[in-house]
Amino acid sequence: MSNVIWAPLTRQADETPYTCKLKVYWKTTRLWTDSDIQAYHAQVPQLAEAARLSGRRFTCEDFTLELLCDFASKRGLPVKLTDGVREYRNMDIYDPDYHENYPQTPRGFITMVMVSFGAPDIQRSGENTVRLSDPRALLPGDILALSHDSKGRASGGRAHHIQVVTGKTESSISIYQGNSNWQIHKPITWVNKLFGRNSADPSQDAxxxxxxxxxxxxxAANGWNYRNNTTGATQTDFLKYFELYRWDFLEFNH
Incomplete structure (x- = not known):
């Protein structure tokens, strides 16, 4: 395995050398500052359109991961995310069980996280995100988590769809989103697993x-009405079913 950083570590009272082996997907060269956060918000519309034109496919949560990691990797900024089972860092202590199958590139990191990270992980406020209380606070790059429609209520408010804000005025909110096809549903996921395929892995045809x-x-007078510009589908007073989030950028520094 190439490009692994070996960092010798010793405890203060222990002269026995210890070795920490890191997997580096991109080097952290500085930490997030307010100016970086402002730059992210400003660049999200361009990042989203570039991702749309790239020819890549995305599930809803994967699309917002793509924008975050694309921006951070080009600026040498850290990303730290959790799915409740393990933590993902762009520079991480090497573990072959997690890291061996992914190249040491930004795309390798993005793919690794996408395989495990789901829409409900956006709701990990204080770890991955911070929650916003008012649509007036939304900025490009902020995240809408569909959690309180009938499907969300049936699971106790668990998010099942994600949208990324790309623009906002007093009367409108523009979004981009990934989405999922029929392969994300059971029993197709069971069949895929039986044949070693993973519907959550962007590197696979499945x-x-x-x-x-x-x-x-x-x-509108009764709330925020929604239209999908791609499919033409509409929903009345739809925003009330979403929770609002922003990446916890400063937490990524720790």
Whole structure:
């Protein structure tokens, strides 16, 4: 395995050398600052459109991961995410069980996280994100988590769809989103697993992601009405079913 950093570590009272082996997907050269966060918000519309035109497919949560990691890797900024089972860092202590199958590139990191990270992981406030209380606070790059429609209520408010804000005015909110095709549903996922395929792995043909879509919320007298610009589907007073989040950028520094 090439490009692994070996870092000798010793305890203060212990002269026995210890070795820490790191897997580096991109080097952290500096930490997030307010100016970096502002730059992320400013660049998200361009990042989202570039991802849409890239020809890649994305599930909904994978699309927002793509934008975050694309921005951070090009600036040497850290990313630290958790799915509740393990933590993912762009520079991480090497573990062959997790790291061996992914190249030491930003794309390798993105793929590794996408395999395990789901829409409910956006709701890990204080770890991955911070929660926003008002649509007026939304900025490009912020995240809408569909959690309180009938499907969300049936699972106790567990998010099952994610959208990324790309623009906002007093009367409108523009979004981009990934989506999932029929391969994400049971029993197809069981069949895929039986044959060693994974609908959550963007490197496989069985990946359930779709080409990114765009949409628009329009403020109305009774709430925020929604239209999917790609499919033409509409929903009345739809924003009330979403929770609002922002990446916890400063937490990534720790």
């Amino acid at each position: 990946y359930a992601g779709m080409k990114p879509e765009t949409g628009l919320f329009i403020r």
